[in-house]
Amino acid sequence: MSNKRTSLRHAAAILALACCSFGGAQAAATITIVNGNAPNAGFNDPTPAQAVGGNHGRTLGAQRLIAFQHAADIWGRTLNSPVPVRVAASFEPLPCNAEGAVLGSAGATEVFSDFPKAPKAGTWYPGALASKLAGKDMASPGEAHIRARFNSRLGLFPDCMPGSGFYLGLDRKAGDQVDLVAVLLHELAHGLGFQNFTDEGTGEFFLGTPSIWDHFLVDIRSNKAWVNMKDEERRLSAIGGSTLSWNGERLYKVTAQVLAPQPNLAISGMAAGQAGGNHKVGEASFGPQLGLNAVTGELMPVIDQANGSGLACTPLSPANAMAVRGNIALVDRGACPFVTKARILQNAGARGMIVMENTGDPVSGLGGSDPAVRIPAVRIDKATGEQLKSVMYRRSRTSSGVIASLGVDPDRLSGTDWVRRVRMYSPEEYSPGSSVSHYSVDTRPNQLMEPSINADLMHDVIPPHDLTYPLLQDIGW
Numbered sequence: 001m002s003n004k005r006t007s008l009r010h011a012a013a014i015l016a017l018a019c020c021s022f023g024g025a026q027a028a029a030t031i032t033i034v035n036g037n038a039p040n041a042g043f044n045d046p047t048p049a050q051a052v053g054g055n056h057g058r059t060l061g062a063q064r065l066i067a068f069q070h071a072a073d074i075w076g077r078t079l080n081s082p083v084p085v086r087v088a089a090s091f092e093p094l095p096c097n098a099e100g101a102v103l104g105s106a107g108a109t110e111v112f113s114d115f116p117k118a119p120k121a122g123t124w125y126p127g128a129l130a131s132k133l134a135g136k137d138m139a140s141p142g143e144a145h146i147r148a149r150f151n152s153r154l155g156l157f158p159d160c161m162p163g164s165g166f167y168l169g170l171d172r173k174a175g176d177q178v179d180l181v182a183v184l185l186h187e188l189a190h191g192l193g194f195q196n197f198t199d200e201g202t203g204e205f206f207l208g209t210p211s212i213w214d215h216f217l218v219d220i221r222s223n224k225a226w227v228n229m230k231d232e233e234r235r236l237s238a239i240g241g242s243t244l245s246w247n248g249e250r251l252y253k254v255t256a257q258v259l260a261p262q263p264n265l266a267i268s269g270m271a272a273g274q275a276g277g278n279h280k281v282g283e284a285s286f287g288p289q290l291g292l293n294a295v296t297g298e299l300m301p302v303i304d305q306a307n308g309s310g311l312a313c314t315p316l317s318p319a320n321a322m323a324v325r326g327n328i329a330l331v332d333r334g335a336c337p338f339v340t341k342a343r344i345l346q347n348a349g350a351r352g353m354i355v356m357e358n359t360g361d362p363v364s365g366l367g368g369s370d371p372a373v374r375i376p377a378v379r380i381d382k383a384t385g386e387q388l389k390s391v392m393y394r395r396s397r398t399s400s401g402v403i404a405s406l407g408v409d410p411d412r413l414s415g416t417d418w419v420r421r422v423r424m425y426s427p428e429e430y431s432p433g434s435s436v437s438h439y440s441v442d443t444r445p446n447q448l449m450e451p452s453i454n455a456d457l458m459h460d461v462i463p464p465h466d467l468t469y470p471l472l473q474d475i476g477w
Contacts, residue, residue, distance in 0.1 A: 029079035029132075031072035031188075033065070034088045034144055042091035042152055043068075053169015063168040064091060064150075064180070070170050071184035071459075075192070078461055078469055079477060081132035087191065088144035091152035096160040103178060103453065105433070106148035106187035111197055112138050113209055119476055124211040126193040129476050146191030154178065172459055182457045186448050189461065189468050193475050194449055195437045198226065201430050203234030212475045217424065217436065218247040220417050238435050241428050245421035248474030254463045255422055259415055260444045261408040263290045263378060265354065269298070271401030273391045278409060281354075281378035282442055284366035285456060286339055288376050294407030295376050297327040297351045298400055301392055305332075312341040316348045323397060325349035328404040330388060333358045338377065339370040346375045352406050353377040356385030360428050364441035369455070376406050415443030422467060425451050439467070 037043045045061035055070075057063035068089060079085075088109070094102040108126035112118075115134050118125065128145040131138045139145055155165020155177070167174035170181060196213040197206040205214070214226040219237045225247065226234050237244060265279040283290055300323040302310030313336035316324070323329075329350040331341055338355060345353050352375050355366060363381050380388075392400040416422055423440040425431075434451040446454035448461060448468050461468040469477070 029076050029081040030084040031076045032084050032086050033068055033072060034086055035065070036088050036090035037061075037092075043089070045091075045152075049168075053167070053171035053173055055168050055170050057168075060168075064166075067166075067168050067170065067180045068184055071181050071188060074185060074459060074461065075188050079132075079192070081128070081477075082135055083128075083131040083137050085128045085131075085146065085192070086139070086144040087146045087148055087188070089148040089150075091150050093153050094149065094151040096151060096153060098159055098162065101151055101154055101161050103154065103183050104148065104150035104187050106146055106191040107195055108191055108193070108197075109144055109147050110139060111206070111211070120212065120215065122209060123215065124197050124206060124209055125476065126191070126195070126197075128191065129193045129212075133476055146188070148187055148191060150180075150183070150187075170459075172457075174455065178453065179455070179457065181459050182448065182453050185459065185461060185468075186453060189449060189472070190437065193472055193477065194468065198234065200238040200436045201235065201432065203229070203231035203236075203238070205231075213437075216246055216248045216474055218245050218421070219243055220245050220423075238426055239428055239430050240426055242423055242426065242440065244424040244426040244436065245417045246424055246471060246474070247421055248471060250473040251422055251467060251470040252420070254470050255413060255416060255420055255467065257463045258445075258447075258465065258467050259413040259422075261292075261410050262412040262414040262416075262442075263444065264407055264409040264412075265378060265380060265384075266294070266405040266407065267299070267388070267402060268405070269401050269403035271391055271394070272403070275384075275387045275391045275402070279380060279384050280363050280442065281380055281406075282363045282365040283444060284338065284342070284368070284373075284377035284379075285454070286366070286368050286370050286377065287342060287373040290376055290378070290406055290408050292408060292410065294405040295328075295352050296403065296405040299330055299354070299388065299392065299402045299404040300324050300327045300395070300398075300400055301330045301389060302345075311335045312344050315344060319397065321348040326351060328352040328354060328406065330354045330356060330385070330392075332356050332385075333379070337368055338366040339368040339373055342373045342375060342377050343370065346373060351375060352404070354385075354404065354406075355379045356388075357382045365444075365446070365454075367455075378406060415440045415447075422471075443467075 035043045043061045043065045047060040057066045110127040111124040112130035153160040166180040167177035197211040210227045217226040263281045263283040265281045309332040312331040329345045425438040438451040439449045458465045
C-alpha cells in the first residue's frame with residue numbers, strides 16, 4: 001500500500017546540531033539524543049556543578065545530558081525496535097513565573113499512515129512507532145522522531161519558581177525540587193506515542209484522518225470510541241469531566257497489579273439526606289493513607305471567614321476547636337498550604353480533614369509533605385462540598401448528625417471506570433496540551449502520565465509501579 005506522512009503543524013523544525021549525538025547502550029531499542037543547544041547554553045552550559053545523586057557531571061550542561069541519557073536508557077531497556085529513536089532535545093527558556101512553570105514539552109515530529117505493515121489502515125501513527133512497525137526508518141531525511149524542550153530557567157531566576165529548580169540526581173531524592181528524570185520519562189512517553197493527534201478543542205481529526213489513539217479512547221457514557229464519533233461528539237467528550245476511558249487489552253490486564261482501591265468518603269447519619277452514600281475523594285500525599293479500616297466521626301464545618309467559609313489557616317477559635325474535636329473537619333481550599341490546615345486541625349483535636357475544592361475541576365489529591373501530620377486528609381469537589389454544607393446547616397455547636405467515614409472502596413480501583421478501564425484526563429474546561437493525552441489525576445498511586453509531575457513517582461514505566469508502557473503496547477509498541 002502507499003504510505004502517507006506529514007509533519008505536525010505545531011512541531012518546530014529540528015535545531016542545527018551543536019555537538020555530537022549520544023546513544024543508549026545495550027538496549028532493546030536505542031534512543032539517541034541529538035543536542036540542539038548552541039555553545040554555552042542548555043546541554044552545553046559550562047557552569048560548574050557538584051556531583052548529585054549519582055550524577056557526576058562536572059558542569060550544569062553535562063549533568064542535564066547525563067540525566068537525559070539515564071531516562072532514555074530506561075525507555076530503551078523497555079521498548080523493542082530495530083530502528084534507533086532520535087530525540088532532538090534542548091534546554092531553553094519556557095513560560096514560567098514565581099508560582100508555576102512549564103517544565104518541558106515533547107511530541108512526535110511526524111505522523112504516518114498506510115505504511116507497510118501498518119496494523120490499521122487510514123490511521124496516523126507517530127514516527128518512532130511507525131518506524132518500529134515498518135521495520136525501517138520512516139522519518140524524513142535529517143528529521144528526528146521526537147522533539148523535546150525543557151525549561152532552562154527553572155529555579156535559577158527570581159521570576160521562575162526560585163528555589164524549585166530541576167533536581168539532576170538519578171536517585172529519586174528530589175525533595176522540594178523537580179525531579180528531572182521523572183519529567184524526562186514523562187515527555188519521552190509523549191514523543192513515543194502517548195499523545196493524541198486529533199484536535200480535542202474542535203474534535204477534528206488531523207488532516208481528516210484519525211490517530212491510533214482514537215481507536216482506544218472511549219466515552220464512558222455512550223461506550224463509543226472516538227474513531228466512531230463526529231467532531232462535535234469528540235469535542236464534548238473531551239470536556240465531559242470524568243467521562244473518558246482507555247479501552248485497550250494490554251492496559252486492562254495489568255491495571256489491578258498497579259492501582260490501589262479507590263479512596264472513598266462514605267456519608268451517613270440521620271441528617272445526611274441527599275448527601276448520603278459514597279463520594280470520590282483525592283487523597284493527600286501527607287498523613288496516613290486511607291485503608292479498609294475507615295476513620296469515622298461526625299462531620300463538622302470550620303467557619304472562620306465573614307462569608308461563612310472556613311480556611312483553617314490560623315489556630316482555630318474556641319468555638320471551631322470545640323466543633324471539630326474528635327470529629328472530621330470540613331474546610332475550604334485556599335490561603336495557605338494543605339499541610340498547614342491539617343496541622344491546625346490536628347492540634348485542635350480533629351480526627352481527619354476534608355478540603356472542599358473551590359473550582360469545578362475533577363477531584364485530585366492534596367499535595368505537600370509534613371511527617372508531623374498524623375490525621376488523614378482528602379479533597380472533595382465543589383458540588384459535593386456544597387451539598388454537605390447544606391445538610392449540616394441545622395446543626396448544634398458539637399454535632400451535625402452527618403457521619404463521615406474516610407476509607408477505601410474495595411470494589412473500585414482508583415482512576416478507573418465501573419468496568420475497571422483506566423480513565424483519561426478530561427476536565428470540564430478544555431486544557432490544551434493536557435486534556436485527553438494523560439491519565440486521570442485520581443490514580444493511586446500517582447502515575448507518570450498524569451498531567452502534573454508528582455513528588456512520589458518511581459523512575460519506572462512498567463507494572464507493578466506504572467501503567468505507561470502497557471498503554472503504549474496497546475497502540476503497537
